[in-house]
Amino acid sequence: MQLSEIGEFGFIDRFSGKFSGLLQPAVHGIGDDCAIMPLDDQFEQVVTTDLLIEDIHFLKAAISPFDLGYKALAVNLSDIAAMGAQPTGSFLSIALPSDVDVEYMDEVMNGYHQLSEKYKVPLLGGDTTKSPGKIIINVCVTGKVKKGEAKLRSSAQNGDAICVTGFLGDSGAGLKVLLDGLTPDTNSKKLVSWHNKPEPAVDEGLWLGKYSGVHAMMDLSDGIASDLGHILQKSDKGAIIHLEKIPISPELQQTASDNQWDALKLALTGGEDYRLLLTIDSEKVNPIKEAYNKTFSHPLSIVGTITNKPSGEIQWKKSGKLVPLHKGGFNHFSP
Amino acid sequence: MQLSEIGEFGFIDRFSGKFSGLLQPAVHGIGDDCAIMPLDDQFEQVVTTDLLIEDIHFLKAAISPFDLGYKALAVNLSDIAAMGAQPTGSFLSIALPSDVDVEYMDEVMNGYHQLSEKYKVPLLGGDTTKSPGKIIINVCVTGKVKKGEAKLRSSAQNGDAICVTGFLGDSGAGLKVLLDGLTPDTNSKKLVSWHNKPEPAVDEGLWLGKYSGVHAMMDLSDGIASDLGHILQKSDKGAIIHLEKIPISPELQQTASDNQWDALKLALTGGEDYRLLLTIDSEKVNPIKEAYNKTFSHPLSIVGTITNKPSGEIQWKKSGKLVPLHKGGFNHFSP
Numbered sequence: 001m002q003l004s005e006i007g008e009f010g011f012i013d014r015f016s017g018k019f020s021g022l023l024q025p026a027v028h029g030i031g032d033d034c035a036i037m038p039l040d041d042q043f044e045q046v047v048t049t050d051l052l053i054e055d056i057h058f059l060k061a062a063i064s065p066f067d068l069g070y071k072a073l074a075v076n077l078s079d080i081a082a083m084g085a086q087p088t089g090s091f092l093s094i095a096l097p098s099d100v101d102v103e104y105m106d107e108v109m110n111g112y113h114q115l116s117e118k119y120k121v122p123l124l125g126g127d128t129t130k131s132p133g134k135i136i137i138n139v140c141v142t143g144k145v146k147k148g149e150a151k152l153r154s155s156a157q158n159g160d161a162i163c164v165t166g167f168l169g170d171s172g173a174g175l176k177v178l179l180d181g182l183t184p185d186t187n188s189k190k191l192v193s194w195h196n197k198p199e200p201a202v203d204e205g206l207w208l209g210k211y212s213g214v215h216a217m218m219d220l221s222d223g224i225a226s227d228l229g230h231i232l233q234k235s236d237k238g239a240i241i242h243l244e245k246i247p248i249s250p251e252l253q254q255t256a257s258d259n260q261w262d263a264l265k266l267a268l269t270g271g272e273d274y275r276l277l278l279t280i281d282s283e284k285v286n287p288i289k290e291a292y293n294k295t296f297s298h299p300l301s302i303v304g305t306i307t308n309k310p311s312g313e314i315q316w317k318k319s320g321k322l323v324p325l326h327k328g329g330f331n332h333f334s335p
Numbered sequence: 336m337q338l339s340e341i342g343e344f345g346f347i348d349r350f351s352g353k354f355s356g357l358l359q360p361a362v363h364g365i366g367d368d369c370a371i372m373p374l375d376d377q378f379e380q381v382v383t384t385d386l387l388i389e390d391i392h393f394l395k396a397a398i399s400p401f402d403l404g405y406k407a408l409a410v411n412l413s414d415i416a417a418m419g420a421q422p423t424g425s426f427l428s429i430a431l432p433s434d435v436d437v438e439y440m441d442e443v444m445n446g447y448h449q450l451s452e453k454y455k456v457p458l459l460g461g462d463t464t465k466s467p468g469k470i471i472i473n474v475c476v477t478g479k480v481k482k483g484e485a486k487l488r489s490s491a492q493n494g495d496a497i498c499v500t501g502f503l504g505d506s507g508a509g510l511k512v513l514l515d516g517l518t519p520d521t522n523s524k525k526l527v528s529w530h531n532k533p534e535p536a537v538d539e540g541l542w543l544g545k546y547s548g549v550h551a552m553m554d555l556s557d558g559i560a561s562d563l564g565h566i567l568q569k570s571d572k573g574a575i576i577h578l579e580k581i582p583i584s585p586e587l588q589q590t591a592s593d594n595q596w597d598a599l600k601l602a603l604t605g606g607e608d609y610r611l612l613l614t615i616d617s618e619k620v621n622p623i624k625e626a627y628n629k630t631f632s633h634p635l636s637i638v639g640t641i642t643n644k645p646s647g648e649i650q651w652k653k654s655g656k657l658v659p660l661h662k663g664g665f666n667h668f669s670p
Contacts, residue, residue, distance in 0.1 A: 124370035
């Protein structure tokens with residue numbers, strides 16, 4: 001049987017159960033943005049890891065080495081942010097083909113360092129080796145969060161407001177600009193920049209993590225149409241999303257209009273947003289939203305509601321009426 | 336400039352200093368088998384990570400998927416063992432080409448699980464993705480060790496006995512059996528088996544870690560001729576190695592004799608031994624060695640002495656006389 005037939009999550013399901021017997025109490029394993037492990041009296045540790053491979057996750061000609069180093073760390077910090085945790089250290093494994101030169105790698109490390117410096121995350125170890133052909137980067141990041149305060153995918157409650165930070169679809173649109181070979185203008189440059197050098201929501205995650213009214217949280221990596229499904233599945237809930245409330249940046253709006261693209265589709269199914277998707281107690285959402293919008297330069301938007309049923313399903317509504325939508329998001333093993 | 340000109344360690348030197356300003360007190364970063372981070376009142380945490388790439392670290396045709404899964408975890412547990420630490424969890428990133436089937440990957444995970452089960456190490460998370468052509472596996476393992484008791488490369492002292500656990504060169508010889516396409520007999524099968532499915536010295540590392548007389552410790556991954564250099568450099572010491580004391584297994588002895596190989600050279604420079612290299616207080620080494628040899632089925636051997644000078648250099652002696660030896664071990668970026 002081919003892996004593409006069962007997909008990434010089907011593959012994980014085949015072995016994850018086998019390991020659950022080895023879990024100690026107070027350890028939270030596979031299935032969230034990070035694992036959670038005991039640390040000390042006050043804190044728990046969170047850990048995440050992500051692979052970036054040339055020609056799968058990035059095209060060497062389409063991203064500067066500086067941005068590549070920055071992004072390799074950013075996508076991991078985004079998972080730490082999604083738990084409401086503070087990053088504490090990173091581990092970097094790199095495999096390099098023989099035609100990569102030292103100056104290129106210096107720039108990769110400069111980008112990695114700039115983001116490390118920004119959030120005071122030390123690089124604590126790693127592995128370097130030869131690659132048979134492509135650049136391969138694996139980053140592992142540790143973080144810490146107050147005991148019991150990590151935000152899980154499984155904590156969504158009936159009636160919660162479904163919220164997102166910032167704008168959706170910019171990264172997916174940036175990738176489309178690159179793949180379509182468009183001559184970048186002011187707007188599309190911003191989209192490409194978010195795709196190549198996304199800003200992890202570390203401060204936002206820490207800020208939101210302090211509110212008990214914030215229930216479930218995760219980062220958006222495959223598009224809300226796919227990612228929200230994980231919260232619904234883990235929380236055994238359903239959702240209504242109001243399509244007109246999906247926040248779309250002026251840059252995406254304009255670039256989509258210039259090129260006859262469907263901005264909404266990109267916002268729902270474009271990958272690599274690295275924004276936060278969260279659910280907030282309906283009675284607490286308005287003051288949290290107001291305070292958020294005073295603190296950060298991009299909005300927190302309410303895009304829908306968690307429902308009890310039908311479990312695992314998203315009902316898409318436009319002007320209050322149900323509309324059909326094919327499930328989007330990536331299946332990492334599909335052709 | 337090509338990476339091969341400066342090598343793996345030259346590359347790491349170019350950026351590691353830049354990150355040292357981000358280190359918190361009580362954190363020990365790049366430069367040992369594992370990083371060390373604070374955990375709770377009693378323990379510290381150790382973390383390691385290793386990449387395994389098809390055609391660089393293994394040939395798909397020469398290793399069973401079960402052994403591949405086992406080995407991917409084993410090489411990381413070996414780093415944890417080298418600190419005298421107890422493994423606590425693992426994180427597995429895998430990238431797979433589209434022609435790898437589900438049954439193959441089930442076997443990889445069965446091997447990974449067998450070793451996880453053996454040392455009760457839960458699989459806590461990871462990443463799965465497509466690969467453009469080769470199987471890529473990155474494993475990250477966490478462990479814990481009593482505060483201040485982790486064994487470092489920098490702790491060798493003048494006069495220490497230099498010791499190794501088990502036999503050296505079996506893995507390098509096993510690789511040679513595979514690459515030369517020899518028809519395996521009873522002896523060479525054991526060598527191939529150690530190469531493909533090495534046993535990490537977790538119990539040995541924990542046992543040795545309890546002795547304050549054990550000073551420096553690391554695992555042997557590139558051959559003692561190269562690896563000992565790291566202890567000497569970090570400890571600012573020199574070493575004398577007595578070649579006739581290098582422990583060579585009967586299987587390597589016989590296979591080398593059958594094929595006119597230099598068994599000693601394989602023992603000194605063959606990679607992937609995953610045995611422990613350690614230095615022990617000269618006044619305490621004999622009782623520790625005696626107790627070790629009663630506890631484990633393979634020997635602890637004294638192979639030399641730590642000296643004050645010349646710092647960083649190994650003096651190789653045969654029957655008491657100095658002999659020249661070219662530095663061996665791998666440079667991961669050399670052609």
